[in-house]
Amino acid sequence: MALFKLRSAVKREPVVATVPRHIAIVMDGNGRWAKKRFMPRVFGHKHGVDALVRTVKASADRGVEYLTVFAFSSENWKRPQEEVSGLMGLALATVANHLAKMTTEGVRIRIVGDLSTVSDKVRAALAQAEAATAHNTRIHLTVAFNYGGRWDVLQACRRAIEAGVAADQLDEARLAQFMALKHAPDPDLFIRTGGELRVSNFLLWQIAYSELHFTDCLWPDFGEAELDAALVAYAGRERRFGGVEAAEPAAAADALTTSGS
Structure with missing residues (x-):
């Protein structure tokens, strides 16, 4: 289990806290963020990419090994065609603008989801991102693209058959070998931004025992402070996995509470 140091808003000594190996994030609120600024929804998605780049770096700096983000769900095809087209174009722009930096910073990118329905151009760009970063090991970034949790379970059953x-x-254990995230441990921490209190068909199999953290912060505003708040909350949880005694101590969160007393 990785360790990192958090500083509270007031001046206190840093507190060493445990860090989850794997964080999963529903990056919600891009459209509402743009609407508040009287801009098209795609404008919010573009700024959401900037938030993702910040979060990948911050997660790696804190010792997180795996980060999985919900980029495009299988239900998102129901959105207006203009927004869907904008999201597909944004996928191409993101690879073009950020792949080199991700590669040099040790990020390994994997794409999971049903790519059979996306364009050849988008599919090629996503494959390029995977190939260019295949040698990296600092942090594993999994991007769920045209993904749904129910689709994942169904495709795993079909592949097993x-x-x-x-x-x-x-x-x-056998079925897990056919799941989309077979390369990663189950998420320890599930974060959803944007104020909604649901998992929205994301990693239904994998988050069975994940700690859930919901924040009103809209995704384009998400940064180190919000990430650290989620990590502090996680450090204070007792993970029993169906048992009686906690699997991990919550001493780090207790220390953060008492360090100013």
Whole structure:
């Protein structure tokens, strides 16, 4: 378990806190952020990319090994065509503008989701991002693109059947080998921005025992302070995984509360 130091708003000694290996984020609020500024929704998505770049760096700096973000859900096709087209174009621009920096900063990018329905150009750009960063190990960034949690479970079942796995041989561990995030441990911490209190069909299988953190912060405004607030909240949780005794101590959060007394 990685450790990092947090500083509270007042001047106190830094507190060493445990860091989750894997954080999953629903990056919500881009459209509302833009609307508040009387701008098109795509304007908010563009600033959301900047927030993602900040969050990847901040997560890596704090010792997070895996970061998974919900970039485009299988339900997002229902949005206005103009917004969908803008999001697809933004995917291309993001790869063009940020891939080199991500590569030099040790970020490994993986794309999960049903890419059969996206354009050849977008699919090629996403494949380029994966290939260019395949050697990196500092932090693993998984981008869920045209992804849905129910789709993930369904495709895993189909792949298991195609692989010839017999019904009496199929258990959780075996099915997990066919899930989209088989390369990563289950998320320890699930963050949703934008004030909504739901998981929206994201990583339904993988977040069974994740700690949930909801914030009213709209995604384009998300930064180090919001990330640290989520990490402090996480450090104070007792993760029992269905048992009685806590799996991890909450001493770090207790220390943060008492350090000013």
